[in-house]
Amino acid sequence: MRGQIGSFYKLFYTLDIFTSYWIDYGVEKAWGSRLVARQWQIPIGVQLLPAGLLGLGMFTLKESVRWLTAEGRHEEAWRSLQWIRADSSAATETEMEEIRAGAEQESREREGFSFKELYAPWSHLKRVITAVAIFTAQQATGATAIAYFGPQYFKLLIGNDQTRSLLLTGIFGAVKVAACGTFVFFVAENINRKQILIWGAAFMAVCQITTAAVVTDVPRPASGDITSGGIATVALIYLFVIAYNFSWGPLPWPFVSEIFPTRIREPGIAIGVSSQWLFNFVFSVATPYMITNLGW
Template identity: 50%
Template sequence: MAKLGGTRKGAFRAYFFGFFICTAGFLFGYDTGIVGGVLTLKSYKKDFGYTDNTTVSAVMVSIQNVGAFIAALGVFPLSERYGRKKAIMAAMAFFSIGVILQVIPSHSLPCFYIGRFIAGLGLGSATAVAPSYNAEMAPKEIRGKLGSGMQWLFALGVMVSYWIDYGVSIGLPATYTQWAIPVGLQLVPAAVLGLGVLTQPESVRWLAKKGRYDEAWQSLIWIRADDGPEVKAEFNEIKTGLAEELRATEGFKSRELLEPANRYRLILAVGIFLGQQCTGMTALAYFGPQFFKLLVGGGSQDLLITGLFGAEKFLTVGTYILFFSETWNRKPTLYIAAILMALCFFVVTIVNKTTAPPVNNQATSAGIATVAMIFLTNSIYQFSWGPLPWPYVAEIFPSRIREVGTSVGVSTQWLFNFLFSLTTPYMIKSWGSYVFIFYAILDLAMALLVFVFLKETKGVSLEEMETIFNSKAAFDVHEVRKRVLEDDAIDVFDVVDVRGGKHEADRES
């Protein structure tokens, strides 16, 4: 396991910053988990007066995912021009407006749907910007751990939402407040992130890319709580990497995205987030009560089991992040986990189809066994496909196209979130437990693709990614670091010439 150097204050700041920015993941998780429970509340159905449960379930989830997809794909110009902080603040403003529209007692599903769409714009933007922001500030030794915090906070959000749904279902009468409280509480983390980001430094690499080197240097000093030789060397690596990217591309053009190294990275970004959705676990997060009703029958026990499911999700992904995220390599973790999840889903389907169904909402021993198997599948997911796509996509792109690359990857996540959330209620209604076979086949396909195509990135600096992907902007990062550490004449604002023995000053005037 890589040891994190630097000062204790720097380590504290890195962890605090990383997990604070991942509040975007908490919002994503809370919103994901709140939907299924709210749809089971009689108060919600009474206030909006609908009869087609399947269609409302599908539209309620999918319309927000449409907004999130559009925003995640289109937010990079805002993030590129104005910075990560302002992009996140704008995202939280949109999200809050959307939540307010949802909780207004309009008794109108179209009004609620509009609110969901607007909230989706904010949520999609935040989830696309946060991973880049996090990766650009994190020490390489713990970048995977901090990036995986998106999934840990996602799991925390899901868990909190499940228990709030369960609490209001048994503790409040079937009135407007029963469903409005769970929905309206989303404003709290949105305000924390949107206002709290004002206290945090802007991205070091974004500032450096804009030529604001003095500010970038101060930002790096703050996040590392140090200005010694190692921090100086890191800053020179960043500047040298940007200089090499500029030299190799001679100004950004859209066709740069189609160069072999970048095209490969874009395909990986799309593929790994597609794989995350193909595992079936996001569908379980959205429609947990509906899935568990298939296995153990109805009643309040499906919401209780869903609450326990959320708690297990939070504990298992936390265990992975704290103890294994910087120990296990990315690639084998993903393909082995996909195979294991497929096996679990096959077992669930076989047991469910060869045993008697629940009678009078009373769970059978076979139903309990299948739920236990789903919990095991969830644990495997939280040790692999849940957390890993977030840091992986943010770390593989060069600084010049990180906004674009991360946006494409995260928008893929939202696109297939939309497709699966739209179709899953109909799949449950038509296929029953055979839906697990569908996801098992997808898991096996993703295992094969990861084994063949994924690049290993654990413990590699962002600048070293150029070498891994055979980019034209690749340079010897270790040689640059060695030169800076050994040559006191090199100023922190110099750019090391990696093609010769000289270095040249490039300080912002």
């Protein structure tokens, strides 16, 4: 179930982005240009609620059963598992024994680990490079840039209509959730990982190249105008994000966790995910300048 459960990270990520888009749209519809400050104060303020619930909720959680077991704190681990399962039956005891056996095996395999092992032998270094490349490529698809700067992108396509660009961004978010949810529940464990990444990248490339071609050929519409070129480019972006959420969106998370042996899995995944957030930052900083200066 690793592919499916690992992809849940991306599903909830897209669900939260979807929620934020519609909050932005609702604020724009409610106050528009009358109270401009509200348009950023309310969306940012709303974020304090889930953040506060998360922070306070952490005080009610038990420590990880597997971590306690690895640390030799077996009584605490057993109480934690009972709390998670709300049960102390024979099935829970069997699960506890499986966790202990797994933790002991992992401890033996990681004994004497050194970070030098990440780049020697070559097989380990190749895995680390693959993890970094997969997450860097995920950001290089442009999906994160579109997610962060959706309204600015749609303004380039439909004209300077703030309400309509936020509406299109909200629909964009709904498409993301539907596509990612379909992938997680029905596709994640049924299709070859490598083939999904290859065909997803190819389909996204076709959508983006076609979008660029249409935008260069069709003049930017005036505010409020709807043109066939604008409809076509919006549709292409929606198709692009469907392909992304069937491939490069959710899949790198379980994929990277599966390519490392137990001995180097934790630091290997950490390096891969660090590259994901590094290039997330790079493209987030660069995108506004690209929108302003590149045009099509």
